[in-house]
Amino acid sequence: MPRIKIDHKKCTGCRHCEAACSSEHYDGSINPKKSRIRIFIEGERFYPVISGPPTDAECTSKIDYVLHGEEYDECTLCRASCPTRPWFREPDTDVALKCDFCGDPPDPKCVNVCISGALELTGVEEEKKEAA
């Protein structure tokens, strides 16, 4: 199965992926608020988050993560487009956004522009072999 592997330790927070993603899905217009990948930035840490299936309502219970000794709400790194936060929803229409790997075969533009190596596409070769 194609996957985008995220190594947050390599992410430099340049957000070029956000620009590339929105450009791909909006006929060349750039708008990070419409990107299906967002970089969660806090202090000196950057966490790329790629949108998954949307949800209609907020979770009724939550998990807290402890990362580098700091506590984070589950929403922070959640992949869902959810009514409780503006991420992964079009700001003007509220339409939910979900990563589609930029088509089939997968050609994710976020990975293409990521020079730091934080994003990597894996599992494509493996799938080709299986198909053969």
Next chain:
Amino acid sequence: MHAWAGKILRVDLSEREYDIEDLDPYFAKMYIGAQGTATRILYDEVDPTIDALGEENKLIFSTGALVGTGAVTGIRSVWAAKSPLTGGIAFSNVGGYFPAEVKFAGYDMIIFEGIADDPVMLWIDDDEIEIMDADHLWGKDVFETEDIIKSEIDDPWKAMDTRIASIGPAGENLVKIAAIMSDKHRAAARCGIGAVMGSKNLKAVVAHGTKDVSVAVPEAFNKSVNAALGAIRASERASKVFPAYGSAGLVNFYNEVGLLPHMNFKKMALPEAHKISGQAVADGYLIRNQGCFSCPMSCGGPAEVKEGPFEGVSHRPEYETHALMGPNCGIYDPEALLKGNNECNRLGIDTMDMACQVSCAMELYEEGHLPESDAGMKLNFGNGEALVTLIQQTAYREGLGELIAEGGATLAEKYGQPDLFIGVKKMGYAGYDARNAYGMALGVVTSTRGGCHCRAYTLVREALAHAFGPKEMAVDPVSMQGKAEMLMMMQNMQTALVDCAGFCQFSMSGQPPPLLFPQLATATGVNYTMPEVVINGERIWNLQKMFNLKAGITKADDVLPKRLREEPATAGPGKGKNPDVETMLKYYYMLRGWDEEGVPTPQKLAELGLEGQGL
């Protein structure tokens, strides 16, 4: 319009009103963005003879044309005004995230006019503009200001996507070397631009934007972006060395060739430099590297000193800060450097001018001109704690800080040694010793904003090409031959194609001009040719020169500091010699189409479409 948002936000702080104007497409094409558009507006609307800290000055934030398009490193923008430091035109370049957020809110430029009667901040949330009271922020440092503003936003997600530019106590106290800081550690530092913001009682500008930025020919644009990224990937220096060590990765190299100044430009090529190199900071203190919006080179990043007197998390300094705050102050302790850099960021001060003042104070002290009783402390070269104390005193105009805050040779004059301030047009000299690169000597002297190295980075050919290639680009650093031509070409091109377009100069080590031009042309959709873009740069340069001439800055100010003119180089290719800037200058003026006094001739102005703009 494409790439440009097409709108200018004009804010009258005295009346607390604002207007939104259209950006004229022809104006945008001719002046591109950033310092270009800002220069023309300043030239047309601000009398160069006014008091820079008075009501008539205008403070302009102007984004580069490609900001927000995803062009590679397309983020650089400027804050511009008449400078309270030099008295000439001021434009201070900055990256980070803030400029892109302004563009995504739908504005290419923000023009601030007048003076608010009480401290205010400007909120921009797409079309919703508000001028709000900022009494509770006045007196706070830059970091506190950003934290407080973000904590006041109800929605934490929106707070995360909100970007802030602000001044610290230095700007509030009208310190003439104050910076405007954004994203906490990104500085629009030079020319004392922070004091202009302070004089307007404007504490902060807050931006949140959700609009699209379009490009004219997406397919061709994406191709040009990919070509540039490919070239950066292929360049060891751009994709490996720069992210790892930042621009300060060149400290060791520039020390070897005698360009890194030591002890207020008294010495060069001392072996201690390696202790304070970019490598030393990266290996010992860097937490991670960090990039501005759409920049793969990520030369910044947080760095931490874990214990001792300089403990704390700060940001990796840039080469200039390394050079001037380190070796030029005789400081070879990276921890003192990191602390000094962080204090400047926190209080909102230009690290370069601050460091030039400190190295001057240290020499005054060591030579016995400045008594310890006046300083209230020992000011010997290498004293990191004195550096930190002087930075704090300057922000609050206490002790020697009162003199330092006035910038230029104020401190040096007070102690009878004006020539110990190393600077040009009252601005502290950049961290490259002119005695080992004559093109750079001429460049700093002719820069339209003062003692600044970044209007044309001749060292690409005078130093870097010798060591890292391409060899055919290398020129003799201490020959005068061809330097005026080379410099003028670089100034014109860099102004338009790099600075106004919004590219970062650092990126040119990976994406040279032939890769920049297609990004600009396909994003804006303007049917530019490369020579047209360069002529736009020349036009902008001439306007800046005219502004300065009208402000009273003349040929007499196009002069190297006495030390660099008269005391011969002690190492490097120029050993035993000094650059003859006067000779080069004559030729440079002639090439520029300026008269012997450096005044653009009516013919030159007419040729550039600037008829009737002469003195």
